[in-house]
Amino acid sequence: MTTTTHGGTKVSASKNFNAELHARPSIYFSGPSLVEHVAVMPASTKIPGIAEVRPKSLSANDGTRVQVEHHTEFTTVTKVTPLKLPLQEWPQDTNFPRDFDVSTPPFRLICRVSVLVLDAPPEDISPVLKQYGFGDTAASAIGGGAAQVCSDFLVGPGGSSRILLFNGELNAYRLGRMVRRICEIETYRSMSLLGLPEARRLAPALKGFDETLTDLTNRHLNTPVEEHEKLLDEISTLSAHVISATAETRNRFGATAAYATIVEERIAELRESHVPGFQRFGVFVARRFKPAVRTCSATALRLEQLSHATMHLLDLLQTRIQVGIEYQNTVQIRAMAERAAVQLKIQRAVEGFSIIAISYYLLSLLKMTAETLDHAGLHLGPYTMLVSIPVVIAAVALAVFRVRHALK
Incomplete structure (x- = not known):
């Protein structure tokens, strides 16, 4: 029957959980x-x-x-x-x-x-x-x-x-x-040993993974920059194979470890003592059972270590590639900065010539204006033209400098 707390929460599940204590009765x-x-x-x-x-x-x-x-x-x-x-x-x-x-x-x-x-x-x-x-x-x-x-x-x-x-x-x-x-x-001994065929099946593959990882590690030390992409593809392929093998056997090896623990618990619950002239029942089981369990555990550990080593090598190569890219970017930025400096020098030189050109153009206009006025009967003295030269040059230079300051 379902009961509720003061807050209205159902607690009928506790009855089912308690039933687990009596779920495996003996005959x-x-x-x-x-x-x-x-x-x-x-x-x-x-x-x-x-x-x-x-x-x-x-x-x-x-x-x-x-x-x-x-x-x-x-x-x-x-x-x-x-x-x-x-x-x-x-x-x-x-x-x-x-x-x-x-x-x-x-x-x-x-x-x-x-x-x-x-x-x-x-x-x-x-x-x-x-x-x-x-x-x-x-x-x-x-x-x-x-x-x-x-x-x-x-x-x-x-x-x-x-x-x-x-x-x-x-x-x-x-x-x-x-x-x-x-x-x-x-x-549980038989169920635990279901992982042993998987461990034996993976043994040749693990040996191949180790050899490939060693070869890729050595090549990583001496591979030129232009071959990094090919090496990255090979390491990624190896990592995919290792991860696939780990995913295929993770549940089986985990079950092997769990069942092995139950076997050890059940042997301990027998409360064995020695019978003269005979090897103990539990010792016989353990001596022939534990090596198989250790083989599965070692295979699972080896897969995990291979996965970590492959991922570490992949990270190292990616870091090396990233450092190379950053170096190339630094070189390009430095070249751009040098080009910008040259352009700035050219711009400053052009600004100097532009002051002279504009001043020359304005002074020519003033000269033409003075000649026109002279023909009209209004005569300007030579000192007027002489004074206008520095004034025009200073005014043009001031205008150019103000424009450059505004652009900055």
Whole structure:
């Protein structure tokens, strides 16, 4: 039911958030059983988001229980089938219900785990392991010594990896949670390793990127100015390839790191202790699992470093080109300034000649005026013309200077 605060804000979402705490229930059971766990994901390249269908537990005949869980990238189906002892050999895997047939499209199988739960372990588990055909086996006491888990981590003819769990003191609730952790270790380990093929696929390309980057860096030191544009195009092409590879694998490598963290958490939750004569279960997983995770992490880091180095080289070349352009602009501005200075000198020289020319023209007009007046009977003395010369020159010069000042 939706409730509101005093301000009228809906808070029904808090109920959904709280439901996440109970979103992944375990199948609680007791007694000898065969637990079959399968993880599948869509075969298409598109990975859907979190499914709207909540995990559910389905009852089947003869006490068999099936639980389906929808995760972000994958779906898991877990089936628990009660068994009757004694067993002479490993029980054959049963078929899942038709609705969860993982052998047909559009699913692809990620991992298949078969966990055989037996009663308390004998003092020497070696004959039991030999009876069920285990090879080089890892074993640990788990749950504070309340149970023992054993596996050789080999995939059998049915496509399942087999795990043997001896239950000593675990009740139905603890047993269900313990089996769930073991299945999650295998599931998240398989999901995490999906990044390894991507890392291997990128290895030759990364080597080529490194060689190209080294070559471009060396050429950057000695490339003449006229070849900068060609070098810029090559660096931009390399940067585009690196960014494309990073974008293609970022989600996968990020998921690998996240799933690896979950695997480590689930191993820690087993609370393992040593079983004499056997390598610990968690140590076996970690020693063969962590190198693959580190390979993915190193590939992601290498891509990031390549991207930074390429962008840095691109910035350096662009800076070098910009400095060259600025130098050319400086040279052009300096040449323009020199031309302007020469033009100014020419202009000043022209202004001097223009004063003389205008003064000469005005004095000629005065002379013609004086001659005209002389013919008319009005005689001007020679001193008048003599005095008018400096006056006209000074007046013309003053007018030119005022015009130049106004233009400035």
